[in-house]
Amino acid sequence: MTYVVKSECVDCKHTACVAVCPVDCFFELENTLVIDPDICIDCAICEPECPVDAIVSDRKLKPEESHWLDFNKEMSRVGAPVITKVKAPMEGHEDINYTDQEAFEKVSRIPFVDITDK
Ligand code: SF4
Numbered sequence: 001m002t003y004v005v006k007s008e009c010v011d012c013k014h015t016a017c018v019a020v021c022p023v024d025c026f027f028e029l030e031n032t033l034v035i036d037p038d039i040c041i042d043c044a045i046c047e048p049e050c051p052v053d054a055i056v057s058d059r060k061l062k063p064e065e066s067h068w069l070d071f072n073k074e075m076s077r078v079g080a081p082v083i084t085k086v087k088a089p090m091e092g093h094e095d096i097n098y099t100d101q102e103a104f105e106k107v108s109r110i111p112f113v114d115i116t117d118k
């Protein structure tokens with residue numbers, strides 16, 4: 001069992017979730033985060049931290065949202081950096097109101113690169 005990041009995180013990334021995870025299983029992509037289901041210990045601490053309710057247990061994931069479970073699993077394997085520190089949300093996040101399908105079309109499959117580290 002695992003928790004899953006879904007559509008509400010896309011183009012938003014509040015990152016409040018990462019501060020509480022005891023096993024550091026959030027990975028960062030360009031415009032969303034994902035949870036590695038093999039590392040997540042199903043503790044549920046992160047769920048209430050997300051201000052846009054983007055995190056849900058896989059047990060409560062609606063059947064029509066199951067692609068997010070596959071996405072989290074798949075994108076935890078692409079070498080994206082682990083994120084453990086809270087940072088500012090993405091610019092313009094207040095105006096985002098995607099349908100699930102729109103979010104899935106817009107979600108990036110590219111690992112985040114912090115250019116300020118270079
Ligand atoms: Fe981390 Fe617990 Fe959330 Fe899993 S449920 S991502 S272990 S805080």
Ligand code: F3S
Nearest residue numbers: 009014015016017050
């Ligand atoms: Fe995304 Fe919510 Fe975490 S918007 S980064 S899942 S706090």
